[in-house]
Amino acid sequence: MESKKTLFVNLSQKTAEIQLLPELAPFVGGVTLGVKLYALYKDFDPVVACVGPLNGYFPLASKTCFVVQNDGVMEDLYIGGGLSFRLKFAGIDALVLAGSSSDDTVLDITNTQVKFLDMHTDFDSLGLPGKKSILQMEKGSLLLDGYFGFDSGMLEKKFVAKKLLGFSVTGTKKVPILESAKYQTLFTEILGQKELVKVGANNYPSCSGCPLGCDKSKIGEMGGNILVHSLVACGYAENIYSNLGTVFACLDCLEYKYTHEQLEALPDLFTKTLKEIS
Amino acid sequence: MTKILKIINQDKCIGCEMCVLECQQQLKTAGLEGSYIRILRNLSDGTKFVVSVDPKVEELNLKKVVKACPQEVFAEVEDNGV
Numbered sequence: 398m399e400s401k402k403t404l405f406v407n408l409s410q411k412t413a414e415i416q417l418l419p420e421l422a423p424f425v426g427g428v429t430l431g432v433k434l435y436a437l438y439k440d441f442d443p444v445v446a447c448v449g450p451l452n453g454y455f456p457l458a459s460k461t462c463f464v465v466q467n468d469g470v471m472e473d474l475y476i477g478g479g480l481s482f483r484l485k486f487a488g489i490d491a492l493v494l495a496g497s498s499s500d501d502t503v504l505d506i507t508n509t510q511v512k513f514l515d516m517h518t519d520f521d522s523l524g525l526p527g528k529k530s531i532l533q534m535e536k537g538s539l540l541l542d543g544y545f546g547f548d549s550g551m552l553e554k555k556f557v558a559k560k561l562l563g564f565s566v567t568g569t570k571k572v573p574i575l576e577s578a579k580y581q582t583l584f585t586e587i588l589g590q591k592e593l594v595k596v597g598a599n600n601y602p603s604c605s606g607c608p609l610g611c612d613k614s615k616i617g618e619m620g621g622n623i624l625v626h627s628l629v630a631c632g633y634a635e636n637i638y639s640n641l642g643t644v645f646a647c648l649d650c651l652e653y654k655y656t657h658e659q660l661e662a663l664p665d666l667f668t669k670t671l672k673e674i675s
Numbered sequence: 676m677t678k679i680l681k682i683i684n685q686d687k688c689i690g691c692e693m694c695v696l697e698c699q700q701q702l703k704t705a706g707l708e709g710s711y712i713r714i715l716r717n718l719s720d721g722t723k724f725v726v727s728v729d730p731k732v733e734e735l736n737l738k739k740v741v742k743a744c745p746q747e748v749f750a751e752v753e754d755n756g757v
Contacts, residue, residue: 454705456693479692479716486706520718527713527727542690544721571706581700598745602722603691608745610689 399653401430401490404509407441408559409496413511415489424670425655426450426490427629428473429663431464432670434491435471439674441495442466444555446484449629450653452606453485454580456588457634459604460618462626467551471671473626474552475618477604478545480530481629486568497559504564516562523565533563544602548616579650587643593636607631623664677754680728680737687746688724690714697743701735711735 401421406413424430426449434445444465451458460475461484484492487508501516505523520533532541539553540546547553556562574580588608591598596611603610613633621632622639630638638644641660648655694712699705707713711732715725726748732740737751 456696479690482692482707486708526715527710528707530716531718533718540721542716542721543718568706569708571704571708574700574703574705577700577703584696584700600687600689600746602724603689605690605692606696608691608693610691610745 401426402488403434403491403493404487404489404506404511405438405493405495406504406511407495408498408502408561411498411502411513415509423659424666425627425660425663427460427462427627428464428623429627429667429670430491431462431473432471432667432674434493435464435466436670436673438493438495439466441493442555444494444552444559446480446492446494447629448481448484448490449627450651451628451630451638451647452481454651455584455630455647456606456608457591457594457637458628458630459606460626460629460631462629463547463552465551465555466674467554471674472549472551473620474547474549475621475626475629475632476532476541476545476547477607477614477617477631478530478541478602479605480532480541480566482605483528483530483566483568486528486570486572487566488568488570492566494559494561498561501560501562503562506564507567508569518562520563520565524567525569528569529565529567531563531565534561539563545604545615546617549619575652576650583646583650587637587647590637593634594631595633595635604631623667624660627663677733678737678751679754680732680740681750681752682726682728682748683750684746684748685724685726688714688726688748689746690716690724691745693743693745694726694740694749697740698732698735701739712740
C-alpha cells in the first residue's frame with residue numbers, strides 16, 4: 398500500500414512541509430483519512446481537505462472531502478468542481494491547514510510548493526490556466542471556481558478564524574496509466590451505469606469527471622457513505638461506488654493493493670478514529 | 676481529407692472535463708498536464724468556460740473525443756483549409 402502524502406500548512410508560522418505517512422495507508426483517503434489527520438493534528442484545530450484514490454481517474458469520483466470540527470462535532474463536507482483533480486495532480490492526498498494566521502492570508506499552491514500572499518492578492522493572477530482551482534471567500538461565502546460552494550457555513554467560519562481568504566491549487570503532475578486497456582474498459586463500464594446515479598442530467602456547471610451537470614453540484618454534500626466518501630466519489634453515485642466489486646476493480650487497476658477486508662473495515666476504522674478525537 | 680476537431684457549442688460547455696479525461700486516456704496517461712484540451716474557468720462567472728484545443732488533438736481518435744462530451748460542444752469536421 399502507498400504512503401499518504403500530506404501537505405501540512407502551518408498558518409501561524411507561515412510554513413509548509415510535505416509529510417509522508419506510511420502508517421496512514423489503511424485509511425485509503427477522503428473522510429477516513431481526513432478524520433485521522435484531524436486526530437493527529439487536533440491541537441491546531443485544522444481544516445483538512447482530502448482526495449481519494451479514484452479522483453482524477455474514474456467518472457463520478459469528483460468530490461473533495463473537508464473535515465472540520467464545528468462546535469465540538471466532527472463534520473465532513475464535500476465540494477465538487479475541479480478541486481479534487483487539482484489536488485490529486487498536485488501529487489498530494491491531503492492538505493492540512495493548521496493554526497491561524499496573524500493577518501489575512503492567501504495561499505498559492507503549485508504541486509507541493511506554497512506561497513503565502515497577502516490580502517491584496519488578485520486571485521485571477523494565481524495558478525496555471527486549466528490546471529488550477531481557486532477557493533475564495535466572497536461576501537462571507539466560500540466559492541470554488543466562482544460557482545461551487547458549501548451550504549452549511551461551517552467552513553467559512555473556520556476560514557475567518559484562520560484569517561485565510563482562500564487558496565489556489567495547481568496540479569501539473571502527469572501519471573502514466575500502466576493497465577490502459579483494463580482502465581478504459583472499467584471507465585466505460587462505470588459511465589454506462591450513470592442511470593444508477595440519484596440525480597438527473599442537466600446543464601449546470603459540473604464537477605470534473607462527471608458528465609451529468611446536475612443541479613446539486615453547487616452546494617456540495619454533508620455526511621454519507623464512508624466507503625464512497627473515502628474514495629472520494631460523489632454521494633449521488635453511491636449505488637455504483639458502494640459496490641465492493643467495482644471499487645476493488647478500480648483500485649486494482651490503479652495498482653492500489655487494498656484487500657476487500659480493508660475496504661470493508663473502513664466504517665469501523667472511521668468510528669474508531671472519531672472515538673480517538675473525542 | 677483530414678478531419679479536425681471543431682468547437683461548435685462552446686457556450687454549452689459545463690466544465691466537466693470529460694473531454695480532458697478522454698484525451699488523456701488515449702495518451703495512456705492521467706492528469707491535466709499535456710492534455711490536448713484544456714477547460715479554462717472564469718472566476719467572476721463560474722457558469723462560463725473557455726475550451727482551449729491544441730491542434731495536436733488531431734493525433735487522437737476524434738470520434739471518441741466528440742462522444743465523450745455530454746453537451747455536444749465538439750464536432751469532427753473535414754479540414755477545408757480555411
